[in-house]
Amino acid sequence: MANLKELSKNPEVITGGHRLCAGCGAGVVIRQALIAAANKNVVVTSATGCMEVSTSVYPFTAWKIPFFHSAFENSAATASGIETAYRSLKKQGKLTDDIHFIAFGGDGGTYDIGLQSLSGAAERGHKMLYICYDNEAYMNTGIQRSSATPLGADTTTAPAGKIEQGKEQNRKNLTHIMIAHNIPYVAQTYLGNWNDFVTKVQKALEVDGPSFINILTPCRLGWAYKPEDTMNIGRLAMETCLWPAYEVERGVYKINIFPKEKKPVTEFLKLQGRFKHLFKPENAHILERIQKQVDDNWAILQRRAELGKTGVVA
Amino acid sequence: MIKTVYSKGKLVAKTGNEVMAEAMRQIEPDVVAAYPITPATEIVQIFSQFVADGKVKTEFVAVESEHSAMSATLAACAAGARAMTGTSSQGLCLMWEMLNIAAGLRLPVVMAEVNRAISAPINIHGDQSDTMGARDTGWIQIYSENSQEAYDNMIQAIRIAEQAKLPAMVTTDGFIISHCMEVAEVYPDEDVKKFIGEYKPERFLLDIKRPYTLGSIELQDYYFEHRWQLAQAMRDSTKVIAEVGADFKKTFGREYDFFEKYKLDDAELAIVVIGSTAGTAKVVVDQLREKGIKAGLLKVRVFRPFNGEQIAKDLANIKAIAVLDKADSCSGTFAPLFTDVASALYANGITTPKLVNYVYGLGGREIGIKDLTDIYAALGEIASGKRAVSKNVEYCGVRI
Numbered sequence: 188m189a190n191l192k193e194l195s196k197n198p199e200v201i202t203g204g205h206r207l208c209a210g211c212g213a214g215v216v217i218r219q220a221l222i223a224a225a226n227k228n229v230v231v232t233s234a235t236g237c238m239e240v241s242t243s244v245y246p247f248t249a250w251k252i253p254f255f256h257s258a259f260e261n262s263a264a265t266a267s268g269i270e271t272a273y274r275s276l277k278k279q280g281k282l283t284d285d286i287h288f289i290a291f292g293g294d295g296g297t298y299d300i301g302l303q304s305l306s307g308a309a310e311r312g313h314k315m316l317y318i319c320y321d322n323e324a325y326m327n328t329g330i331q332r333s334s335a336t337p338l339g340a341d342t343t344t345a346p347a348g349k350i351e352q353g354k355e356q357n358r359k360n361l362t363h364i365m366i367a368h369n370i371p372y373v374a375q376t377y378l379g380n381w382n383d384f385v386t387k388v389q390k391a392l393e394v395d396g397p398s399f400i401n402i403l404t405p406c407r408l409g410w411a412y413k414p415e416d417t418m419n420i421g422r423l424a425m426e427t428c429l430w431p432a433y434e435v436e437r438g439v440y441k442i443n444i445f446p447k448e449k450k451p452v453t454e455f456l457k458l459q460g461r462f463k464h465l466f467k468p469e470n471a472h473i474l475e476r477i478q479k480q481v482d483d484n485w486a487i488l489q490r491r492a493e494l495g496k497t498g499v500v501a
Numbered sequence: 502m503i504k505t506v507y508s509k510g511k512l513v514a515k516t517g518n519e520v521m522a523e524a525m526r527q528i529e530p531d532v533v534a535a536y537p538i539t540p541a542t543e544i545v546q547i548f549s550q551f552v553a554d555g556k557v558k559t560e561f562v563a564v565e566s567e568h569s570a571m572s573a574t575l576a577a578c579a580a581g582a583r584a585m586t587g588t589s590s591q592g593l594c595l596m597w598e599m600l601n602i603a604a605g606l607r608l609p610v611v612m613a614e615v616n617r618a619i620s621a622p623i624n625i626h627g628d629q630s631d632t633m634g635a636r637d638t639g640w641i642q643i644y645s646e647n648s649q650e651a652y653d654n655m656i657q658a659i660r661i662a663e664q665a666k667l668p669a670m671v672t673t674d675g676f677i678i679s680h681c682m683e684v685a686e687v688y689p690d691e692d693v694k695k696f697i698g699e700y701k702p703e704r705f706l707l708d709i710k711r712p713y714t715l716g717s718i719e720l721q722d723y724y725f726e727h728r729w730q731l732a733q734a735m736r737d738s739t740k741v742i743a744e745v746g747a748d749f750k751k752t753f754g755r756e757y758d759f760f761e762k763y764k765l766d767d768a769e770l771a772i773v774v775i776g777s778t779a780g781t782a783k784v785v786v787d788q789l790r791e792k793g794i795k796a797g798l799l800k801v802r803v804f805r806p807f808n809g810e811q812i813a814k815d816l817a818n819i820k821a822i823a824v825l826d827k828a829d830s831c832s833g834t835f836a837p838l839f840t841d842v843a844s845a846l847y848a849n850g851i852t853t854p855k856l857v858n859y860v861y862g863l864g865g866r867e868i869g870i871k872d873l874t875d876i877y878a879a880l881g882e883i884a885s886g887k888r889a890v891s892k893n894v895e896y897c898g899v900r901i
Contacts, residue, residue: 228709230580230706230707230709232576239718240718243714243716243717243718244717244718244720245717245718245719245720245723246717246723248713248714248717250712250714251712252709252712253706253707253708253709253712253713253714253715254712254713254714254715254716255576255579255706255714255715255716256715256716256717257572257575257576257579257599257602257606257716258572258598258599258602260568261568261569261572261599264564264568264569264572264573264576265572265573265576266576267562267564267569267573267576268532268534268562268572268573268574268575268576268577268580268584269576269577269579269580269706269707271532271534271560271562271573271577271582272531272532272560272576272577272578272580272581272582272584272707273580273707274560275531275532275558275559275560275577275582276531276580276581276582276707278558278560279531279558282581282707284707284709286707286709303565303566303569304565304566304568304569304572306565307564307565307566307569308569310565311562311563311564
């Protein structure tokens with residue numbers, strides 16, 4: 188567990204004054220991840236997206252550590268190239284520093300266009316941490332649906348209309364896909380619990396090989412809520428068991444946080460404009476479907492965690 | 502016939518792919534990231550064996566696509582490593598986005614490229630459509646007539662790229678050069694290493710004590726200046742290419758210029774061509790010269806940057822010129838090489854030569870002595886006024 192008193196002494200490596208929206212979850216993700224890694228040398232890569240365009244507007248930069256961006260779909264391949272250069276130069280004695288590598292990508296750059304690049308890098312075993320800040324749509328281009336967009340959400344390319352009620356498909360489960368890569372460490376967390384996220388980042392950076400953290404990151408613009416509700420909504424994702432905090436270490440599942448009381452999923456949905464249409468009486472069946480999925484997934488995850496306790500690996 | 506010109510040189514029988522891999526072994530980059538594709542596969546295959554046998558210190562990344570190959574290679578380069586890759590055809594097409602980024606970020610990545618037709622229809626044989634499609638991406642492009650040139654060009658490309666701060670691709674014609682065994686002279690490892698020197702980037706990501714941001718977003722206020730700098734770097738690279746070529750001649754004995762002139766100085770009729778077809782054309786020039794026809798040849802070695810001033814000078818006194826393109830442009834007008842040659846002549850005030858553009862060899866279609874003899878015959882008729890200059894592309898060897 189991370190110690191807040193200790194962490195507070197760590198230097199900030201991302202400055203204020205970046206151009207992310209008020210209430211943006213992505214800025215919190217970068218800040219907490221890098222505070223967690225502050226006692227290490229870190230090189231960061233990022234996919235094209237909100238985080239990247241808002242923190243590196245030439246001739247300014249919000250990054251006090253090496254930061255590299257080249258394109259949208261290749262944050263993982265990019266980090267793998269830098270990590271390989273590091274191994275090569277280190278092996279030859281041209282470099283002495285110990286350096287860690289963190290690749291960031293949004294859900295568009297990770298679940299969709301960057302999935303192949305991520306899968307390739309994970310399979311090749313590069314020692315790097317990939318953090319997906321999953322805000323469940325293409326926010327930088329204006330809230331288009333991605334494969335991380337949940338059922339029923341209103342986006343600009345799967346809008347709620349007279350006939351259709353937002354996205355008609357279920358979301359992809361990327362955390363499971365990454366677990367299937369048999370990499371040393373995969374974790375899922377949510378915004379609004381600094382301790383869980385920081386602890387996971389620190390754990391991930393210690394493993395010898397690839398690690399992956401999927402953090403559900405509210406987007407006030409795309410999810411349509413008040414900026415001050417970001418953390419609250421992040422926590423509700425866990426408290427409703429819609430987005431549980433768990434980790435898979437060398438194949439063993441562990442649920443990190445159990446909600447005191449499992450809240451109905453509508454508690455999470457009702458604060459967000461993107462789900463507003465689901466609360467019309469005629470859409471009650473969609474809410475029921477979402478609740479059933481949450482319940483089923485939570486039950487399956489608990490079974491997996493029980494199996495983990497008996498030594499069964501994924 | 503290749504003969505030893507360097508005192509410590511050694512003649513070997515190798516295919517184009519083998520000599521390119523051999524050059525890479527001697528260059529011994531810090532990182533190679535690559536993906537297999539016909540007909541370039543052998544280059545990375547042979548190189549992987551060098552890695553597996555401990556003959557190089559290079560870290561090899563067997564990436565999952567060419568897009569990731571270029572992404573990882575340019576990232577390794579940005580990190581401070583000397584980084585190389587190799588590809589062909591569809592692979593280069595998939596890399597296209599990243600080719601522009603490598604150039605835009607001014608990263609001196611060097612790539613072995615084997616020219617192959619592009620889909621559709623799918624075809625694995627040699628034409629230059631792939632690299633011609635990448636001609637304006639900000640990469641230096643050096644084309645090779647044979648294995649010897651492929652080897653020598655690879656060695657020079659490292660220094661050229663690093664001095665010019667531009668990525669560079671060295672190409673051979675698919676199968677014709679890549680898979681054809683030829684005699685080539687190779688130089689000792691230590692002499693190649695001495696020639697290329699160490700890679701010492703000014704800024705690099707792994708320089709952890711001097712952190713910097715690379716790959717920023719630049720809007721209306723800065724983007725244009727950086728793109729201008731890229732174009733200017735390409736213009737300025739002519740000086741670097743000439744200097745490296747001169748030093749290469751001084752060191753290893755072989756002369757390399759932007760263009761190779763073959764019996765061109767007193768020629769009245771000339772073919773301008775890129776790559777292995779130049780070898781066949783030289784035979785035709787010799788045959789025609791025996792008959793008293795003043796035929797000549799200009800082979801383009803460096804296509805990017807295009808040294809327009811020099812080519813205009815070289816071609817100024819020719820009566821009729823056929824520019825042969827092994828790629829079409831689908832532009833509704835002329836093919837890439839012709840367009841650049843015609844622009845260069847006009848911009849330099851050379852308006853007397855009559856110009857004709859032939860597209861040939863697509864998908865590996867053979868071009869032989871007879872085809873080239875016919876082209877010179879047509880040039881003769883154009884020069885004497887018996888035949889009008891076509892206002893559009895002529896095709897050589899296609900059934901229309």
